[in-house]
Amino acid sequence: MYTILLADNDSDYLTLTKEFLEKRGFRVVIAANPTATRKIIAEQHIDLAILDLRLVDDRDEYDKSGLHVARELAWGRFVPRIVISNAATLNNMREAVIGEGGGLAPASNFFAKREGHEVLLAAVHEVLTLDVRHIRCQIVEHFNESELRNLCFDLGVDFESLGGQGKADKARELVAFFERRGLIAILVRACRQQRPQHF
Secondary structure: OOEEEEEOOOHHHHHHHHHHHHOOOOEEEEEOOHHHHHHHHHHOOOOEEEEEOOEEOOOOOEEOHHHHHHHHHHHOOOOOEEEEEOOOOHHHHHHHHOOOOOOOOOOOEEEEHHHOHHHHHHHHHHHHOOOHHHHHHHHHHHOOHHHHHHHHHHHOOOHHHOOOOOHHHHHHHHHHHHHHOOOHHHHHHHHHHHOOOOO
16 A cells, blocks of 8 residues: 655645545545654655645745755655645746756646646556556667667756666666656656657
8 A cells, every 4th residue: 555645734635635545545644834744754654745835834934845845855765746736837837847957856746736636646646656667668669879868868867877888778777767766757757758659
């Protein structure tokens, strides 16, 4: 059974979303602020974190705490994460999914709450059920080495720093790079943009 951390300052949303996800077979742990979120991540095994863009911090002030926690997770303990928000904007989405200034993106995906639980559930399934072996095979089969180098460049990954010699080795290490960081959905999304018929 997958364990999902759901962090949101809206108690009604926490209750309804927890119930929705639990009825679909997930174990859901909830947190209402960044401190509780960090504590749960440090102490429990979490397969996926769903983080509200705006959480109440310890001083009862609003900031982009959910995104801050997501960014910490991108560099610390590798937990896939989805950022949710009541007020989705293009800048919020870009910052959550792509990240600021290069490097690892803090989130695998970003959703407005108004899109509903079914859209969130689809995103959860996408993140949790990606088959890394299939992704590796598709990259090897459908990207030549030059295209693989371009893919790495677009994703901010140094092709030369990936282990191995040939295309197959580099593809394997690229998939492993994103899988270890809980960001495999970002790699799939980039591949899908270039080879929609295969991803």
